[in-house]
Amino acid sequence: MSIDVPDFDEKAAYDHDRPISGLIRTQLLHLHQAENLSLPPGRRTGININDLQTERQASEYIQKATVLLHRHGKAQAAKAAAKRPRKTKKVGPKVRAVATKKAAKRRKKPIAKARTGRPAAKRRKSSK
Amino acid sequence: MSQGLDKLKHIVVLMMENRSFDHMLGGLKKKNPKINGLNGDESNPDVSGNRVPVAPDATFQGQLDHDPDHHFLGVDLQIFGGAPQGPGRLPNMEGFIQSYATQGAGGNSSHAIMHYFPVEGPTRLTVLQTLATEFAVFNGWFSSIPGPTICNRAFAHYGTSFGNVDMNLFLMPAAKKSKVPSIYERLASNGHTGRLYYFDQSSSTMEIANLLTDQSLFGTFDQFLHDCRSGTLPEYSFVEPNYTDHPGPGGGQMLANDQHPDHHVLAGDNFIATVFNQIRIIPELWESTALLVVYDEHGGLYDHVPPPSCTADGFTASAAATGTGAEFKFDRLGVRVPAILISPYIARGTVVPGAEDAVNGRIFEHASIPATISRHFLDDNDDGTIREQSAETFLDLLGDTLRPDNDCPFFKLKG
Numbered sequence: 001m002s003i004d005v006p007d008f009d010e011k012a013a014y015d016h017d018r019p020i021s022g023l024i025r026t027q028l029l030h031l032h033q034a035e036n037l038s039l040p041p042g043r044r045t046g047i048n049i050n051d052l053q054t055e056r057q058a059s060e061y062i063q064k065a066t067v068l069l070h071r072h073g074k075a076q077a078a079k080a081a082a083k084r085p086r087k088t089k090k091v092g093p094k095v096r097a098v099a100t101k102k103a104a105k106r107r108k109k110p111i112a113k114a115r116t117g118r119p120a121a122k123r124r125k126s127s128k
Numbered sequence: 129m130s131q132g133l134d135k136l137k138h139i140v141v142l143m144m145e146n147r148s149f150d151h152m153l154g155g156l157k158k159k160n161p162k163i164n165g166l167n168g169d170e171s172n173p174d175v176s177g178n179r180v181p182v183a184p185d186a187t188f189q190g191q192l193d194h195d196p197d198h199h200f201l202g203v204d205l206q207i208f209g210g211a212p213q214g215p216g217r218l219p220n221m222e223g224f225i226q227s228y229a230t231q232g233a234g235g236n237s238s239h240a241i242m243h244y245f246p247v248e249g250p251t252r253l254t255v256l257q258t259l260a261t262e263f264a265v266f267n268g269w270f271s272s273i274p275g276p277t278i279c280n281r282a283f284a285h286y287g288t289s290f291g292n293v294d295m296n297l298f299l300m301p302a303a304k305k306s307k308v309p310s311i312y313e314r315l316a317s318n319g320h321t322g323r324l325y326y327f328d329q330s331s332s333t334m335e336i337a338n339l340l341t342d343q344s345l346f347g348t349f350d351q352f353l354h355d356c357r358s359g360t361l362p363e364y365s366f367v368e369p370n371y372t373d374h375p376g377p378g379g380g381q382m383l384a385n386d387q388h389p390d391h392h393v394l395a396g397d398n399f400i401a402t403v404f405n406q407i408r409i410i411p412e413l414w415e416s417t418a419l420l421v422v423y424d425e426h427g428g429l430y431d432h433v434p435p436p437s438c439t440a441d442g443f444t445a446s447a448a449a450t451g452t453g454a455e456f457k458f459d460r461l462g463v464r465v466p467a468i469l470i471s472p473y474i475a476r477g478t479v480v481p482g483a484e485d486a487v488n489g490r491i492f493e494h495a496s497i498p499a500t501i502s503r504h505f506l507d508d509n510d511d512g513t514i515r516e517q518s519a520e521t522f523l524d525l526l527g528d529t530l531r532p533d534n535d536c537p538f539f540k541l542k543g
Contacts, residue, residue, distance in 0.1 A: 001538065003538065021195055023388060031340075070340060
């Protein structure tokens, strides 16, 4: 069943010089606060959000702040991961052989379960 | 458990901006009397005391260039018609024109707040109105608070607004202090997947900027489309529209499609169609996904159904915060909004009764979203807030019968 959606004049509807709404003003404040809370002073946008009046200006700031926040978070996560000690166990040949046997057993289990149906514990509850 | 629920792997929520149920879908009552829309004789007094009836004269842009008031004080006037604070006052939905007149919409232009979209002719909403009649429309889905965007959207992500009824920047300190994690964090910590897809980085997220440093919780709309195609869509996806007109990559123009007044309503209708089509065209995804299209709040636009009372949130907003001279205990919902649940396991023309049905009526609000996600993917309301635990969930609407492919709509978009 295919339904035609009427076209409209997108160019006429577009106005990036439209003054920002209270909603976008709030978003600017929100991002500005996120910058101040999360980013060291040297890594902030340095943009005075009170100077932003149009949707275009706001979107440029929003883009910059979003990228910086994402980038900072990624760097922090990488730093934390690097600090974490690696869990590496040295295993001798005997231990490795037992582990391989156990792993093979584990691999077999789901096949057996699949034959008898889905495990009850994994069934989802129905919504009320 | 129904077949539809058993097959369900993905829940996608698309939350649009600032339109009331009657404004968008009220005209559908003419087509299906079960839909609790407009009879045509509903009215409000204007500032001179003249009764102004609802009219199917809504336009896509240019009619609401003064943003209608949707802050707590303004919504209080809209719901209670200016009746003084005190016990026993009843919501009568009589103050919409008076409220809009205070926003600089003088004379007859304040009457535009009573306009709604017709269901026939060139100003109908092809996509939203088709989805409402093809799948399940909720007669009783209300915004969580009689107030603005930020606190209402917070209920969809956290199941609470942490005591806020306004646009204050509360989520960062408050979320940390109260240790209420977002639904995305709850999913991740339980080994499940959830992601918020904002439109692009120039639009970003509206309400959980505090989480932006955890990039794994976010994606863009382009990524949403890619994830649908590549079979990597998370179990839960929350999609945000584009909130601003802004230049696109390569010199293009990205048109706001959130439907916030006075952004073009058809841009939003097309966006809804794009999200729907992307799921619809991939058979495996279509059969295993439930898509909820819902609006965050009514944006100051008329609706005739008085918001019901609800379970108190455990928070209290002070009289200073509400601006009404009285505190608010989060024990009444906000104005009704459009909400449509879409799945091939939902029978055509399903109408979920609301407050108009004293026996079978069900009341939903935005806390119903994390409540449903939690119940389905996390088996119960693990860390759910008070409101979440008392909220209705909606996946029982998925039945046993898979509608044939040629029985479900597909939207042909131009351009």
